[in-house]
Amino acid sequence: MDAVGSEQNPLRVAIIGSGPAGFYTVSNFGRHKEIHVEIDMFDRLPTPFGLVRAGVAPDHQKDKSVVRAYAKSAAKPNFRFYGNVEYGRDISLDDLKQHYHQVIFTTGAPVDRDLGIPGQDLAGSHSATEFVAWYNGHPDFADKEFDLSQENVAIIGVGNVAMDVARILCKTYDELAETDMADYALKALKDSKVKNVYLLVRRGPAQAAFTAPEIKEMGELVDADVTISIEEAALDEDSRAYMEANPDKNVDKNVAYITEYSQREQTGKSRLLTIRFLVSPTELLGGEKVESLKLTKNEAYRSEDGSIRARATVIEEEIPVGLVFRSVGYRGAPLPEVPFHESWGTIENDKGRIQTKEGERLSGMYTAGWIKRGPTGVIGTNKTCARETVNCMVEDLESGAHFNPANPAPEAMEALLRKRQPDFVTYAGWEKIDAEELARGEATGRPRVKLTNIQTMVDIAQN
Ligand code: NAP
Numbered sequence: 001m002d003a004v005g006s007e008q009n010p011l012r013v014a015i016i017g018s019g020p021a022g023f024y025t026v027s028n029f030g031r032h033k034e035i036h037v038e039i040d041m042f043d044r045l046p047t048p049f050g051l052v053r054a055g056v057a058p059d060h061q062k063d064k065s066v067v068r069a070y071a072k073s074a075a076k077p078n079f080r081f082y083g084n085v086e087y088g089r090d091i092s093l094d095d096l097k098q099h100y101h102q103v104i105f106t107t108g109a110p111v112d113r114d115l116g117i118p119g120q121d122l123a124g125s126h127s128a129t130e131f132v133a134w135y136n137g138h139p140d141f142a143d144k145e146f147d148l149s150q151e152n153v154a155i156i157g158v159g160n161v162a163m164d165v166a167r168i169l170c171k172t173y174d175e176l177a178e179t180d181m182a183d184y185a186l187k188a189l190k191d192s193k194v195k196n197v198y199l200l201v202r203r204g205p206a207q208a209a210f211t212a213p214e215i216k217e218m219g220e221l222v223d224a225d226v227t228i229s230i231e232e233a234a235l236d237e238d239s240r241a242y243m244e245a246n247p248d249k250n251v252d253k254n255v256a257y258i259t260e261y262s263q264r265e266q267t268g269k270s271r272l273l274t275i276r277f278l279v280s281p282t283e284l285l286g287g288e289k290v291e292s293l294k295l296t297k298n299e300a301y302r303s304e305d306g307s308i309r310a311r312a313t314v315i316e317e318e319i320p321v322g323l324v325f326r327s328v329g330y331r332g333a334p335l336p337e338v339p340f341h342e343s344w345g346t347i348e349n350d351k352g353r354i355q356t357k358e359g360e361r362l363s364g365m366y367t368a369g370w371i372k373r374g375p376t377g378v379i380g381t382n383k384t385c386a387r388e389t390v391n392c393m394v395e396d397l398e399s400g401a402h403f404n405p406a407n408p409a410p411e412a413m414e415a416l417l418r419k420r421q422p423d424f425v426t427y428a429g430w431e432k433i434d435a436e437e438l439a440r441g442e443a444t445g446r447p448r449v450k451l452t453n454i455q456t457m458v459d460i461a462q463n
Pocket residue numbers: 115156157158159160161162164201202203207208209214280281327328329330375376377378379
């Protein structure tokens with residue numbers, strides 16, 4: 001028998017999840033020219049690209065241009081895409097062991113972290129992840145409803161997801177119409193009555209999780225003023241000392257924008273974005289639905305590990321809000337037969353090699369991206385993350401630690417899929433969906449009009 005990875009006996013790899021980490025796994029294998037590899041990528045949606053399609057803000061079209069590189073990977077003859085195929089529903093770990101030498105899980109972090117305060121489940125309180133998926137046309141969220149008849153909205157947390165949500169709520173219809181947001185969301189946002197958007201930040205300006213381009217954009221909104229109180233924009237002594245000891249250009253820029261906004265006059269635009277620092281929501285109040293938010297004022301302090309944290313003071317206040325978005329980070333979801341670290345929300349792994357809770361290696365099983373390391377970094381961070389895992393996969397191939405599939409031929413997997421999920425969508429099928437969306441966009445002067453119904457997508461793909 002020829003060695004696995006030779007021309008006669010190619011390495012067969014299954015990738016579960018077609019977001020950035022999945023596609024960077026493919027491109028990283030491309031760096032190992034000595035290995036003959038055949039890659040099959042699966043996704044539970046008929047469409048590829050994960051959060052680039054369903055997470056990246058629709059008004060940040062440039063960030064989506066990475067898909068051009070992914071399309072180049074997909075065009076290689078050793079690559080196949082099987083969309084609308086769900087691991088755990090249509091295929092099992094045992095199926096993968098029968099058809100591949102290695103499997104890598106790149107399923108991202110699809111759910112939200114729990115804020116854990118009373119009232120968070122009242123009607124009118126949503127996770128930002130739901131809202132983002134809704135306006136981006138994710139089929140699972142297309143039926144969600146958000147009460148945009150409310151004038152006062154709070155967003156809890158201030159990472160870049162919170163910034164995206166705030167921007168989408170503050171932009172005009174004309175600005176939103178230039179994006180590829182879902183048609184139903186564009187229509188709903190056209191009738192939005194939102195006037196006041198509060199971004200609630202538990203720490204101070206120097207610890208804000210957003211990046212400088214995002215806070216800069218908040219000062220450039222066509223019909224929304226941004227305001228920050230001078231008191232809350234001011235740096236405390238500990239933050240000042242920390243910034244001096246740990247120079248960081250992003251933090252310097254963030255603080256400069258925040259200072260500038262605190263000195264701005266409001267110009268009477270239709271909407272007002274108020275950024276509040278050093279406040280923590282402690283309870284959502286209301287009867288049938290959320291009516292107000294209880295806040296505690298925080299103070300910054302230097303913790304034992306040197307970082308600047310926030311602790312509650314005795315000062316409390318209540319702000320009237322009818323809609324709340326909790327944006328305190330994403331979280332991975334467990335997968336059948338894959339060891340999961342509950343408190344971290346990631347797959348148990350060492351450098352991408354999956355292992356049991358006790359640290360025992362599970363040969364042939366790997367992970368990359370947010371489900372490996374948690375929801376941090378930008379799209380490109382997944383490139384180095386996937387490289388680390390692919391290097392392990394190559395190393396393990398040399399040592400023979402992989403599955404020994406009984407049916408490694410690509411046709412065998414496809415035959416199984418025809419039985420289990422005949423509605424699978426190939427990359428050529430996705431290209432038909434893509435062409436349809438682009439054509440619909442062209443007809444209405446938008447970058448694309450997304451299809452949000454799975455059956456419609458399957459029909460177009462298989463036609
Ligand atoms: P994130 O960056 O981790 O931000 C989470 C935010 O929630 C932080 O402000 C955090 O405050 C706050 N938070 C956490 N627990 C809280 C609590 N109990 N009470 C109040 N606030 C709380 O997460 P994310 O915004 O979901 O973004 C995920 C990743 O995607 C990030 O790496 C982000 O940069 C990236 N992303 C990038 C872009 C872009 O490049 N344009 C766009 C979207 C997302 P503390 O800082 O005090 O913990």
